[in-house]
């Protein structure tokens with residue numbers, strides 16, 4: 359198979375976005391980062407903590423899939439994860455650093471995933487339950503689609519946290 363130029367371009371744009379987001383998030387002080395974005399909603403720190411949870415869950419999925427394990431993965435209750443870890447109390451600069459380092463590593467992993475791994479049909483799967491934009495239960499999924507979905511979820515939450523495109 360030929361290298362997928364459009365997928366590599368996606369990884370490039372993910373890395374650029376991560377770089378720009380770093381500066382925007384680092385510029386916030388901890389008090390601003392910990393204020394709820396709306397009454398009863400997550401703060402920016404909690405949104406960033408949720409993105410770390412997403413990175414850690416999806417890192418496992420992206421590696422396990424390439425080792426031939428079933429494309430059926432544990433779900434996670436996002437609000438319970440954020441509350442349990444008290445992301446709003448985490449040191450803000452270190453939380454941003456964790457987000458950036460973890461996602462830089464995921465970008466490196468994505469870039470090194472072979473076209474065959476990216477495009478291989480995966481069935482059964484549970485992407486109708488765990489994906490940001492659910493994939494039909496009865497259609498084979500691909501790792502490429504799932505990685506793209508990860509990046510879309512990441513972008514969605516950056517916008518929610520007020521990091522401009």
Ligand code: NI
Pocket residue numbers: 408436511515
């Ligand atoms: Ni989310």
